[in-house]
Amino acid sequence: MSGDDIEDDSEDAGTEGESNRVPVLLVRGDREYLVEPGGEQGTDLGVLEVPTDVQSGDTIETHLGDEFQVRRLRGPDLFHHFERTGAPMVPRDIGLVIGETGIAGGDRVLDAGTGTGVLAALLARAGAEVVTYEQDAEFADVARENMALGGVADAVDVRTGDVTDEVDALEPSSFDVMTLDTADAPAMVEHAPDLLVDGGFVAVYSPFIESTREVARTAREVGLANVTTRETIQREMQFDDRGSRPTTAPVGHTGYLTIARNE
Incomplete structure (x- = not known):
């Protein structure tokens, strides 16, 4: 993995930390989904499973093999x-x-x-x-x-x-x-x-x-x-x-x- 770390600052944040994680954007063309680390997103291209240690710059594949890019949520x-x-x-x-x-x-x-x-x-x-x-x-x-x-x-x-x-x-x-x-x-x-x-x-x-x-x-x-x-x-x-x-x-x-x- 590469890019800016998205996960909670604490390595052992536990359940409380997981619930407070800031979502990331999953982008492919004009498709854009907001998903929390550790979460799951169904799309017309298949299901996306987002790792808890996801970082911006990563690539995640749906279960059908289509790739989405991970972006850190920015102000705009x-x-x-x-x-x-x-x-x-x-x-x-x-x-x-x-x-x-x-x-x-x-x-x-x-x-x-x-x-x-x-x-x-x-x-x-x-x-x-x-x-x-x-x-x-x-x-x-x-x-x-x-x-x-x-x-x-x-x-x-x-x-x-x-x-x-x-x-x-x-x-x-x-x-x-x-x-x-x-x-x-x-x-x-x-x-x-x-x-x-x-x-x-x-x-x-x-x-x-x-x-x-x-x-x-x-x-x-x-x-x-x-x-x-x-x-x-x-x-x-x-x-x-x-x-x-x-x-x-x-x-x-x-x-x-x-x-x-x-x-």
Whole structure:
């Protein structure tokens, strides 16, 4: 075997360790299956039995002799394989949040509007400790399962409830970044100067211009600096024998991202 070790860090993890193993991707062409080490997956090409000591880069054959490649589950894969409770933030927008705020190892993030949990999971995989709030109890349960799937359950504290009701219980100046994807984001922006460390950032994502305008106005009123709002949009390029141009598919608009800093 070769590649990155996927198995639990403990050589003698036992039953508990086996239940906590992060699944791997088994890939062949356009087929892609998520399976835990030691698990089994039936396919139209035969049954795949995944060894407990599986590593990325391995090749596994079905009982009929068809080969699948093993890949380690990476951040962008979570977007496709997390159980969804709504439309999650797309990876390119998460990249903007990380790039604009500089989230890195050792940071503490307050996240509101957990939803599927893709954002919280990717922030944790970047090294941050995340406290995230989800109002819907069922959605919160799904998010906790997704954090386990993504291997970040220890780094993400999924709390059920409305973060605006919990503000007084949060320690002042204890967060490096706030990420908000909720309709009541302006109400939380009001508390950003108290909750963020000096130089900390707030990042607010919204699909609507009206709420985005209110977020920007509130951020300026409470004294946040460098308030900037951008539309997140990308165009895929198309290359063929006739020439090169942006694809004629619908424009890749996803939403509006407002960034501000606590000075």
